[in-house]
Amino acid sequence: MTQQTYSKAINQALYQAMELSSNVLVLGQLVDYQSGVFGTTTGLVDKFGTQRVCDFPVAESLMTSTGIGLAMSGMRPVLVHQRVDFMMYSLDAIVNWLSLMRFKSNGKLSLPVTIRAIVGKGWGQGPQHSKSMHAWFAHLPGLRVAVPATAYDIKGLLLESIFGENPTIIIEHRSLFSMTSEVPDIPYRVRFGEAVVRRKGKDVTIVAIGFMVPQALRAAEKLALEGIDAEVLDLRTISPLDEEAICNSVAKTGKLVVMDPAWKSIGMAAEVIALVSEKMGSNFKTKPARICYPNSHTPASSALEVEYYPNETSIANVIRSVVYA
Amino acid sequence: MTQQTYSKAINQALYQAMELSSNVLVLGQLVDYQSGVFGTTTGLVDKFGTQRVCDFPVAESLMTSTGIGLAMSGMRPVLVHQRVDFMMYSLDAIVNWLSLMRFKSNGKLSLPVTIRAIVGKGWGQGPQHSKSMHAWFAHLPGLRVAVPATAYDIKGLLLESIFGENPTIIIEHRSLFSMTSEVPDIPYRVRFGEAVVRRKGKDVTIVAIGFMVPQALRAAEKLALEGIDAEVLDLRTISPLDEEAICNSVAKTGKLVVMDPAWKSIGMAAEVIALVSEKMGSNFKTKPARICYPNSHTPASSALEVEYYPNETSIANVIRSVVYA
Amino acid sequence: MNHGELLKMGEYNHLSIEGCSPDIIRCLYRFMLRLRRCQEALIKEYYPADEMRCPVHFCIGQEASPAALSLLLSQSDYLLSHHRCHGYYLAKGGSMNALFAEIYGRATGANGGIAGSQDISVHDLNFFSGAILSGSVAIAVGVALGFQTKALRSVAVTAFGDGATDQGIFWEAINYAVLRRLPLVFVCENNRYSTYAPLSKRQGKENISERVQSFGMNVKTVFGNDVALLYSVFSNAIEEAREGRGPCFIEAFTYRWNAHVGPGEDDYLGYRSVAEREFWKKNCPIALLEKQMVGQNLMDSKIKEKMIVEIDQEIATAFQFAKESPFPHLKEWSQLNYNIDTPQADRLLETIDSSFFDQNQKEAMPGPY
Amino acid sequence: MNHGELLKMGEYNHLSIEGCSPDIIRCLYRFMLRLRRCQEALIKEYYPADEMRCPVHFCIGQEASPAALSLLLSQSDYLLSHHRCHGYYLAKGGSMNALFAEIYGRATGANGGIAGSQDISVHDLNFFSGAILSGSVAIAVGVALGFQTKALRSVAVTAFGDGATDQGIFWEAINYAVLRRLPLVFVCENNRYSTYAPLSKRQGKENISERVQSFGMNVKTVFGNDVALLYSVFSNAIEEAREGRGPCFIEAFTYRWNAHVGPGEDDYLGYRSVAEREFWKKNCPIALLEKQMVGQNLMDSKIKEKMIVEIDQEIATAFQFAKESPFPHLKEWSQLNYNIDTPQADRLLETIDSSFFDQNQKEAMPGPY
Ligand SMILES: Cc1ncc(C[n+]2csc(CCOP(=O)(O)OP(=O)(O)O)c2C)c(N)n1
Ligand SMILES: Cc1ncc(C[n+]2csc(CCOP(=O)(O)OP(=O)(O)O)c2C)c(N)n1
Numbered sequence A, B: 001m002t003q004q005t006y007s008k009a010i011n012q013a014l015y016q017a018m019e020l021s022s023n024v025l026v027l028g029q030l031v032d033y034q035s036g037v038f039g040t041t042t043g044l045v046d047k048f049g050t051q052r053v054c055d056f057p058v059a060e061s062l063m064t065s066t067g068i069g070l071a072m073s074g075m076r077p078v079l080v081h082q083r084v085d086f087m088m089y090s091l092d093a094i095v096n097w098l099s100l101m102r103f104k105s106n107g108k109l110s111l112p113v114t115i116r117a118i119v120g121k122g123w124g125q126g127p128q129h130s131k132s133m134h135a136w137f138a139h140l141p142g143l144r145v146a147v148p149a150t151a152y153d154i155k156g157l158l159l160e161s162i163f164g165e166n167p168t169i170i171i172e173h174r175s176l177f178s179m180t181s182e183v184p185d186i187p188y189r190v191r192f193g194e195a196v197v198r199r200k201g202k203d204v205t206i207v208a209i210g211f212m213v214p215q216a217l218r219a220a221e222k223l224a225l226e227g228i229d230a231e232v233l234d235l236r237t238i239s240p241l242d243e244e245a246i247c248n249s250v251a252k253t254g255k256l257v258v259m260d261p262a263w264k265s266i267g268m269a270a271e272v273i274a275l276v277s278e279k280m281g282s283n284f285k286t287k288p289a290r291i292c293y294p295n296s297h298t299p300a301s302s303a304l305e306v307e308y309y310p311n312e313t314s315i316a317n318v319i320r321s322v323v324y325a
Numbered sequence C, D: 001m002n003h004g005e006l007l008k009m010g011e012y013n014h015l016s017i018e019g020c021s022p023d024i025i026r027c028l029y030r031f032m033l034r035l036r037r038c039q040e041a042l043i044k045e046y047y048p049a050d051e052m053r054c055p056v057h058f059c060i061g062q063e064a065s066p067a068a069l070s071l072l073l074s075q076s077d078y079l080l081s082h083h084r085c086h087g088y089y090l091a092k093g094g095s096m097n098a099l100f101a102e103i104y105g106r107a108t109g110a111n112g113g114i115a116g117s118q119d120i121s122v123h124d125l126n127f128f129s130g131a132i133l134s135g136s137v138a139i140a141v142g143v144a145l146g147f148q149t150k151a152l153r154s155v156a157v158t159a160f161g162d163g164a165t166d167q168g169i170f171w172e173a174i175n176y177a178v179l180r181r182l183p184l185v186f187v188c189e190n191n192r193y194s195t196y197a198p199l200s201k202r203q204g205k206e207n208i209s210e211r212v213q214s215f216g217m218n219v220k221t222v223f224g225n226d227v228a229l230l231y232s233v234f235s236n237a238i239e240e241a242r243e244g245r246g247p248c249f250i251e252a253f254t255y256r257w258n259a260h261v262g263p264g265e266d267d268y269l270g271y272r273s274v275a276e277r278e279f280w281k282k283n284c285p286i287a288l289l290e291k292q293m294v295g296q297n298l299m300d301s302k303i304k305e306k307m308i309v310e311i312d313q314e315i316a317t318a319f320q321f322a323k324e325s326p327f328p329h330l331k332e333w334s335q336l337n338y339n340i341d342t343p344q345a346d347r348l349l350e351t352i353d354s355s356f357f358d359q360n361q362k363e364a365m366p367g368p369y
């Protein structure tokens, strides 16, 4: 067990997966250079060679189809996209083939394809380098979707995805790459559909996703000084969703804030609120709220990024308004 | 004002739009054959020629980009996809270019591109011919999304979209094509963001989208015989969403059922429930409910289609359960 | 070679069965006849029975290519087909019973009634198809890459129409197959049309193979109704691929007799000429072969009669099987879409009970890229 | 022509300014020098100032192609560029002030600070760029189709790197441009690399132009650092396109001196050889032209000095403008993403107050397709 960064944890998961099974391949642009997609694939090619660590042409569409074919032939490919945005070229393969092969084969063939997709933020990533799109993937039947917030989780979920049997999309927020947590050295699993309570509290439930988790925790610490005792639930995976954990927490606190690093409308935050409403009806003590991005593309200017992304103040304000409504 | 089918209303809207402005073009596979995409484009080529009614290669990706370029050069293209499923090849163009051109041009350039996308159902359309995906498009900033349920609305919304200034996706459910309503002969508009109450009622609000509207109305008639007085709200467009109309109705009835012809999770139905929760908190008299498709791809067998799609009985049951909870 | 030139040719008289063993010739013939009669029977039954409730793309006139493949692929080879897949499904050893039952939407169908005609995919047969154009071509690349990585001697074959070559992903697939020298054979059945749209309305130049060749691919263009020729060309290509000598692209010029989809005719739309249809009907792949066989005493009316009786019996059985089979019933959608088992993860990964995270870390400001 | 062959060439000595008017030569030279110095200045200031907070793709070594275009396009022509767009932006008449301000994220930037370096798009200039590879190539097809439909004499030019030709949509665009004979000129700056990956690692054959030609396209391959040659080749292609004689594809072999992105170097990654870099630096497009100009008395150290002073003054002004400009502020995201005005609809469409729908109709069961 050592303290490790998120990016190093990814690197370790890939290394261990490739060691554990010769069926594991990594495909993506520039995965075989020393820079290694922000360090996450560095060194793999030295150990496993270019047949298993494949630099791919700038043809994202084909790359996903190739991943599907690899899985059909018994392999367990990991596809890497430097940005979720670049992956948009491959949506046909994801929607019309990857997500539905198990279904259309009448449950006979599962495709263990893992897609790592990185979200940019900051330094003027702008509208073509900062999209997350995880709500899209979670809406689609047949896919698992993880949005890990910690180094521990990314390693465990990546391994679980590679050695699981479903196609999986793992959304990795670039801003988390340097954050550290305790990461066991052995190959371990984190299961899909199991949220984790990162902070116990009784006044309000904060359901947080991915990159919003550390922000929720910091906000909770800050609000604790004012006497607000927030519970922070890290969903970890959004498909499947740990409905029970969400409902249990809201049953206790009666108040709900959902923090989702994505556009507000028709996203995961709406799903969480709808879910609780359906299950618990009028048992909300106050009106629930979403903390998300505006329904707008991302501006490049740092001055506008500050206004676009929720910050400590705006987050705390929303939580207070739900607690004291 | 004559009684007209949905498909004929589309045909008329296109014809009138092309007559009104030489900037209007129609692009799509087989738009210039007599069969005319289920009759919706029949005859256009005879009047307007192949430069304005363009049969396009089976290259959906390029087709959308071409539409974008046309709009950049001052045209008002209408793109036609025989199935939403085929349009998945073009999502890069939609996500990374079409939806964000206005934004990235700092509000200087709007792209009046209209995309007509048809949803299949029945006769074994199966998993690659029946997806709707409207929640995806509505989640994305920068796009307008309409899901017209009547011949009257499709004509007005199509014209409004062609002569409006935003990129718009119009989801047309194939099962509606033969349904009729009164359709004025003149070119008229139906505005985005204006829902319509199709049936007044006081016991429960049924928010219905597209293909679910006639089903909601039939269910309401049936339930009226049992003494349930349901209000049916047809959203007509889901981006923008008529939040006021939704909240007004629920404020009156206190009970909410959302009928969305799409997968249940993380869709429009979740958004509607979340929205009402946020605005009205615990003012629900009973737990709201969604009537959607299961989180599953569509089976081909007619026996399974019957189990997959909500039917009169299952719809009435859910509404009853919300009313009498 | 292109359709325009072929049309001027009159009756094709290059077909020769020299160098092909009588057994193989008989098998090719029988496969084509069986496929033809099975399609014809389905067409005849489609509307009267009104039980085949899914879009079906029949392949009458295009029997040669699946016939040739039927003798060349082993179980461990993969065959990936487009929507017009009945012939290829049978070529990979699929049963007629399961085919009919799938079209009838029954639980005993090749995919339990889930997929319908255009998405038949049977893992046990290593056979896959799908309705989205070019999709399975691109997926075949991955299958072949898998074989190469594992140093297997298996081959992937992907069969598709000229329409697939409109799509950009097709060209990505060609490029990558060449780049990696994949054990992959591309079979393009160029029947001139994508639905009603002729090639000349969709592509700037009618030279698919030339373009593919410019990517560095081995290509062959052949008259696609000459089954003996197809057999030898496919056989070479598959052998080369199997031996690690890289991919091959074969363009087979052929023609669809029936409507693009469904049991009817769509000629009333006027998208193809009478002369063209006549030419191709005159060059029926079955009749051309039969003529050669008769000339060499490999076929006579008695043999044919016997074959027909057998085949028709198989067809009748398949109809009966399909019609008597139960419809599927489902209560649980989830498991059909998601696999809840994790045998590999169970075996290889540890379960740990812990999670530490320092919540006071600030997010990083990434660099310029 | 390909990079490997060029490398054996030593110093390029075919550059000739014969047949080009001195005025044009001077303009080409000045454009390149201005672009070079402006890039160098941005690079120098990038980290110390720490105010250019967006990814920037510099184009040192690749000044010739934008320089040549700068003299050939009118306002009504469209220019669509990839991410490495500064040169093209200036070529289309963009101001240096607005360029710098955009990179500095200021309200006075070309896009008000919204877009950043790699997405600069200015409708008034008919200039557009974007970070997603091949996207703007495909969009250019639509622009050209618009011109053709309106029978305008405008031309669309799209500039991109070799990386864009990896994408399938690129080949869709080539096909369609040929099919419709669009007034469209493709300018491919082949600098051998997509980020660090050389062409040979991404494409089965190093023959982009040959492949494009097989689609029926007119193609030209040229040494991309010979600005006079580019000028004449572009000029012809644009003229042909303008006259309705169809599209053209020009592959210009060139080289990026600096890192793929950002102000630094990325050679430490070892992805390109010293010899290669040396070759290209020796064949600097500016130095090659200067040599010719000096030979013909079109340039001497005094003229150059004067140019440099002017250019550096413009650059200093641009920095000052950018740094002194205010940051943008936004409260209303909605209007930036959606246009609420509907002038055309207001003018053309009637408003009606009614809606009838017979709710007792049953849905239709569509046919097989
Ligand atoms: C992506 C996509 N776009 C459009 C279609 C609709 N479609 C179904 S079959 C077909 C024609 C295919 O022609 P071709 O590939 O030549 O095969 P053929 O039908 O001639 O055998 C088309 C366009 C589709 N299935 N997928
Ligand atoms: C669809 C997509 N995939 C990946 C990227 C990441 N990317 C940015 S620039 C680049 C290399 C482009 O190379 P090329 O087109 O040759 O232009 P150059 O940078 O050499 O000028 C890549 C792969 C992208 N921007 N878009």
Ligand SMILES: [Mg+2]
Pocket: C161, C162, C163, C189, C190, C191, C192, C193, C194, C195
């Ligand atoms: Mg065809």
Ligand SMILES: [Mg+2]
Pocket: D161, D162, D163, D189, D190, D191, D192, D193, D194, D195
């Ligand atoms: Mg390059």
